[in-house]
Amino acid sequence: MNERRLEAVRLRLDGHTVAATAVRTGLSAPTVSAAWKAFREGGWDAVPVRARGRKTGQAGRLDAAAQQMLMARLTTSPDSGEPAWSSRALADALGEAGHPVSARAIEHWLEARGLKPEPLTLEAVAHQRSSASRWYRKQVQPVLEMVRKGGGAIWQGGVRVARGDQAVASGSPRYQLYLHGKRGALHTRCLWAPPLAEDYLTLFQRLRDLFPGKPLALVFHGAHFQASPDIRRWLEAHPDFYLINVPPQ
Secondary structure (H helix, E strand, C coil), rough: HHHHHHHHHHHHHHHCCHHHHHHHHCCCHHHHHHHHHHHHHHHHHHCCCCCCCCCCHHHHHCCCHHHHHHHHHCCCCCCCCCCCCCCCHHHHHHHHCCCCCCCHHHHHHHHHCCCCCCCCCCCCCCCCCCCCHHHHHHHHHHHHHHHHHHCCCEEEEEEEEECCCCHHHHHHCEEEEEEECHHHEEEEEECCCCCCHHHHHHHHHHHHHHCCCCCEEEEEEEEEHCCCHHHHHHHCCCEEEEEEEECCC
């Protein structure tokens, strides 16, 4: 944790935003802000934090009030400017509201409700002898190589209906927008109804704002964006944002 706090300060000194620094280091935006504040007030020696005790089992408890607050947060966009909620950001938000819980407990909670999709294994597709392999080699691989050469970022994402039994039983929002960033870290937002064009555009714009001046590729599954004139116009206005639709099959 302390190494990432120090790296966060270095990135902030290089001019990176709080949101961009949070994604690059895997810290939450409040933690990045706290590290930056500590540095400004006390220099490098003030950035590391000492280990603090926690009662056994406290990090894993999600009582009814905490779960209600967690779901309420998931149906909004983070105030930090991040594209969607990471487990660390959710844990920090709940902790600040008096519900201390670990990011790992958040991940278990998401998984139990069918809200933790795995990233697509695109590289494995390249070695198959199939239409999916041809699609990857011709339409995906060249874009990803171009973005890498330009020093940009590559993300995956999608939209889906949560199928977890507990999600159905609890009456939780069934629609999920999600992104997988560096090292497959999940960022997610939940909706009660199928997402509209403005929901997608908010996600895209927040993601693009993390990497100003850099190309960005997003491999997205589960939506047909060609049917939306608003999304088409946004993509035309942002030629450095490469949206790659995964075919339904």
